[in-house]
Amino acid sequence: RATNARVIEHQQKRDALHERYTKAMQGPDLAELKQIIADEEIVDPISGTKNWTDVRQFNLMFSTEMGSTSEGAMKVYLRPETAQGIFVNYLNVQKTGRMKIPFGIAQIGKAFRNEIVARQFIFRMREFEQMEMQFFVQPGTELEYFQKWKETRMKWHQTLGFGAENYRFHDHEKLAHYANAATDIEFRMPFGFKEVEGIHSRTNFDLSQHEKFSGRSIKYFDPMTKESYTPYVIETSIGVDRMFLSIMCHSYREEKLDNGETRVVLLLPPALAPTKLAVLPLVKKDGLPEKAREIVNNLKFHFNTHYDEKDTIGKRYRRQDAVGTPYCVTVDYDTLKDNTVTLRFRDTMEQERVSIDQLQSIIEDKVSITSLLKKLQ
Template identity: 50%
Template sequence: FLNVQQATRQKVPFGIAQIGKAFRNEITPGNFTFRTREFEQMEMQFFVEPGTDMDWFEKWKAWRREWHVGLGLDDSRLQFHQHGEKELAHYARAAFDIEFDFGGTLGFQEIEGVHNRSDFDLKQHQEFSAKRLEYVDQAANKRYLPYVIETSVGADRVTLAVMVNAYREEAVAGEDEGRTVMRFHPGLAPITAGVFPLTKKDGQPEMAERVAADLRKRFPVFYDDAGAIGRRYRRQDEAGTPFGITVDGDSTRNDDVTIRFRDDLAQIRVAAAQAGEVIAGYLAKDHPVAEASRA
């Protein structure tokens, strides 16, 4: 706290966040990824003035839930679990877990904890280091030990939640076989766009490769020319790729492409040179093309 505060001239309130490996002396590991001795952890401590701590605690509760929803998690599958009197640590003023419904036998499991740790952390450090850690509020002409609002996220658990939330097995109108699709938030998808020539003739592969090369300057792109176009779409659906770009006979004549949307299977026709801008617009959620333009 003191090193960061003095080195960066921070004023309370401010926070310190980090991500890395965490280790726990777990006596009985198990329950899949929920009880392990080694895991990836994201943690933040936000330092606030005493007396404002519960207001900040409520804000961070709301912000942290919004963060998970922003990853694409279904809000109806999230819930808060308040620590009761027997669960609450002796130094904590309040504690809530954010839980996600993984379904099946797992049900709701904790993916993050949000805690008001009062001044316990800095008081302990101050006592055992024999170093004053009080913050000097020059404007108010007072000193105090900040209270800490802590958020602690299991990155492994959130990753699993994102995958469980995204997985779908869906029927497709007009087709005997359904499809398996990973409905990742477009910003989280490992591959942003798949590029497919409809056939291996009439200059379509060459144009598709040019389109793919241009898009790779901005996004992760997968080029696929093997098999029927429907199967290529399905492979990318299973990988969670949000956009499929097809080069067909009209493309080579008109220098345009078809963009297929993973989630609703809608398609739009755009100039090949504008494909990257269209995708970027959808990723930013502010694309000027209206929904009505989808064919």
Template identity: 60%
Template sequence: MNPALETTQLKDIVAHAKEYGFVFQSSEIYDGLAAVYDYGPNGVELKNNLKRLWWESMTQLHDNVVGIDAAIFMAPQTWEASGHIAGFNDPLIDNLDSKKRYRADVLLEEKAAEYENASDAARGAALTAEMGRLLTANDLAGVRQLILNEKILCPVSKTGNWTEVRQFNLMFSTQGSAVDSDAPPVYLRPETAQGIFVNFLNVQKSARMKVPFGIAQIGKAFRNEIVARQFIFRMREFEQMEMQFFVRPGTEGEWYDTWKAARRKFHEALGLPAAKLRFHDHDKLAHYAKAAVDIEYEFPFGFKEMEGIHSRGDFDLTQHQALSKKKQQYFDADIDPATGKAYGNYVPFVVETSVGADRLFLATLCNAYEEETITEGEGDAQTTKTRTVLRLHPAVAPVKAAIFPLVRKDGMPEKAQEIFNALKFDFRLVLEERDAIGKRYTRQDLIGTPFCIVVDGQTLEDNTVTVRHRDSREQTRMPISELKSYIGEAVSFKRIFEQL
């Protein structure tokens, strides 16, 4: 990673994202809606490319993974079976002086991170472990006392005048019927996984899948986050990319390790540096989990979770089987070498991989953003300046190539349009004629376009163009007839898939 990123502040990323059409505050003309964001013209292209990359890596590269798209609204019993109604809570604490509300676990995690940054990793680990113990035991008084013992102060009031810690359910609810006021509430799903679990047998039978197999899904989820901050890292409306992998009981440990390694490899293949990624094992396991680990990325605000890998056991299917009274079992005809008989009927265990599309977007944007000092000209005319560039992997860049006529005359605009028309079926392009060529290069650097194609006088003579490369700023002369294969090779998902 370029050292320039080390000093990049989140505010730089936020400002760049707005200025260049990546992310806008939702309803900004009405002063916005907290923790809700809209993706702009370049942002939606980058996000869609990341989603498509994930989807194809799951469903095309694995012959035992298929996809679904489940509804956002589900029967209320779904969330009773999953435990969300009873236990989907965050521990909240208020500061009596500032009147500000915080997640108690986040305050303690940030304190632990301070210890780690001060080279006192043992103390940070001990604090995290104690927090996990207290939360697992639902000892909220103990959590408050831990905050007091650590002398954690409110960032606004700078005081430690804290209330008691209490649990707050994060699910949004709405009326389930337009005509029946007594109808039970319907919830906006807080996760996408349950849509997969309730469709387990539908998918297994219709797609003729054999254990082990996976079901992938990309979809929106909603959480009534009280403390939502750090730009799009934590939002109330967000998108998840999940794959639930159903395995034979007793093999879940092996598959957990397999997917743990595979998912980290995916992020590295996308271009996230190994030094900016780490595994973080959970100290407090969810009620359903046998093992859990996060893949964390080092954002400008520190290492934070980007993806979770969980060994969920048979909790979900068993719970739905018990409440629905419908069997969620799979008949395994393979022979168990220990008994010499078929494995028979069982409820499969599950290994989950779940990555936040918005968090992957933010990590990709942070990693790509760079301010570098470049030198232009030669001899006495040599100058230096700062260039801001997004070094996005060409496969996920919003725009693959920009086409520029050198001047707006002599048939160059018409030739540029001809090239645009020939390539637009294969790539997302822009055609721009305004301003000096240097300014046009700069605009494309700012949105991460890997190639700029310049039509000049020589083009009209021999059908060759100059291709300028974003990262090196080097220029290559080539025939127009080679552009499709040249760009296609660089921007193909194959460049990422071949590393997996």
């Protein structure tokens, strides 16, 4: 590859085109972008046509009017992100919480984007739920923390157990006007690698703009350096809907069993499963339902526990597999004698006999969100 003349020629052409494209995007030079499409003879993959419209800027914000009368109405925009409320109030949080930089503020809420193509199920919607964190740092350290949060957020995603090969970074070449570094964490969806989270170094743009137009100082006084400055910000932004979609896509399985049957199973990470444990009496008589209810009443304060006594035990197992319940407990006649139950594991379908007194300690750590957070240390 390093010496082959044809490979070198192709690489030089690619590099030249990439440099030309990057320059046009940074402008943005829309006429140049149209010319690149024409020069490279790019065709529509479906129709094969080269008859492209001019390259245009699209408005990604929804506008509306606020006011009781049309004459006095003021044009406003639905928020395309949840971050700005954090920026406006960051100093209030810092002072009341006695925070020292670096520190972060997280928020979840609705955001609205006037998407050009909103036809990808819940992956791309005009109204969506967004989780964002703004991490305030000392100027000059932002790229160090940017790298740190890249690693931490990727580690979080991989901790879910979906395989490191299904995640990758996509570093931005065309940066937003306020950023000096940006990357996306992409997940392998059924329709290809797609962004689930963005990580950005937003510099001090947002805070300085709020300060400029409000006329009020929102600088942070650093007790260590004895100076006041406008903090730089590292942002992590993740779409709840996209996260949900990635988890559901990877968790859903139709498994062929040794006996020829097929089971539908949702291999949700136990910490994210809505129901952690199902308690199933073998039959609806002879005191087994009462014993099962007793187990449910003892454990329901620690994690979400479900009771089911309808149909055969096999059908009940399949129902719990389909909704992603990690553990099932079967109460049988031996339970009344020795206070033990059969604990079944969703992923392997293996079963073991355990004491009722051990159930909480066996299950709680595995199904708690803290079990995921501990892996990030």
